[in-house]
Amino acid sequence: MSRKNLIAGNWKMNNTVAEAVVLAQEISNRIERDWLELVDVAVCPPYVDLKPVKSVFEFDRVDIAVGAQNVYWEPKGAFTGEISIAMIDNIGCTYCIVGHSERRNLFGETNEDVNLKARALVEADITPIICVGESLSVRDAGTYLDFVTAQVRAAYAGMDEADAAKTVIAYEPVWAIGTGRTATPEQAEEVCAAIRATASELFGAEVAEGLRVLYGGSMNEGNAALLLGEADIDGGLIGGAALKADSFIQIVKEAC
Numbered sequence: 411m412s413r414k415n416l417i418a419g420n421w422k423m424n425n426t427v428a429e430a431v432v433l434a435q436e437i438s439n440r441i442e443r444d445w446l447e448l449v450d451v452a453v454c455p456p457y458v459d460l461k462p463v464k465s466v467f468e469f470d471r472v473d474i475a476v477g478a479q480n481v482y483w484e485p486k487g488a489f490t491g492e493i494s495i496a497m498i499d500n501i502g503c504t505y506c507i508v509g510h511s512e513r514r515n516l517f518g519e520t521n522e523d524v525n526l527k528a529r530a531l532v533e534a535d536i537t538p539i540i541c542v543g544e545s546l547s548v549r550d551a552g553t554y555l556d557f558v559t560a561q562v563r564a565a566y567a568g569m570d571e572a573d574a575a576k577t578v579i580a581y582e583p584v585w586a587i588g589t590g591r592t593a594t595p596e597q598a599e600e601v602c603a604a605i606r607a608t609a610s611e612l613f614g615a616e617v618a619e620g621l622r623v624l625y626g627g628s629m630n631e632g633n634a635a636l637l638l639g640e641a642d643i644d645g646g647l648i649g650g651a652a653l654k655a656d657s658f659i660q661i662v663k664e665a666c
């Protein structure tokens with residue numbers, strides 16, 4: 411089965427509304443419309459920027475999706491500071507990142523939290539981009555495949571085949587995020603293939619073949635082509651390089 415690449419920009423905690431609108435406009439102006447037949451493109455700005463960025467893309471009639479960077483699984487109520495799935499749905503989010511290592515490591519998000527978020531998103535027909543990835547100490551200990559596939563199993567707990575088919579996994583080795591130290595294509599492919607094999611064990615070959623597995627971690631316009639050339643890498647979750655229209659667009663082009 412051929413899978414369409416997905417290039418998703420994670421803007422993290424960057425860009426005021428004014429800055430976000432300028433960046434969205436630059437991306438919209440420069441992206442070639444026919445590339446969007448060949449590759450899915452999304453940007454994930456901070457919550458406050460979601461609606462303005464979505465409005466830019468709607469006004470320009472450009473098929474670039476928006477996604478949130480996090481969400482809470484409860485539908486509503488006394489959860490100060492949290493944002494619900496209905497809220498991001500209402501402003502047109504197609505995707506939502508869950509379990510990013512910054513959320514796991516800086517904000518104490520657990521595998522159980524990631525699972526609850528992913529399941530609630532699937533239920534609402536918003537695609538969770540489920541992030542997994544090992545730290546440098548786990549990589550050096552040589553146990554990274556067990557570690558990452560355990561994260562995948564935990565994220566999928568309680569899901570059936572139809573649920574899993576609505577998800578995206580992003581493999582992001584923590585040691586490669588924002589460090590400029592990208593995984594080699596071979597390193598990234600080894601883990602992405604293991605993720606697909608785990609999905610096959612859990613949900614069967616058909617679901618696994620259709621599952622998009624992204625790579626994230628210092629992906630840029632210089633290394634994207636080689637990473638995206640690997641058999642089990644179906645796109646990228648881009649941090650720093652997604653904050654510059656030129657770099658982001660070049661990566662999208664490489665993914666076509």
Ligand SMILES: O=C[C@H](O)COP(=O)(O)O
Nearest residue numbers: 420587588627628649650
């Ligand atoms: O979500 C994106 C990743 O954390 C990658 O970030 P980076 O491209 O700045 O390394």
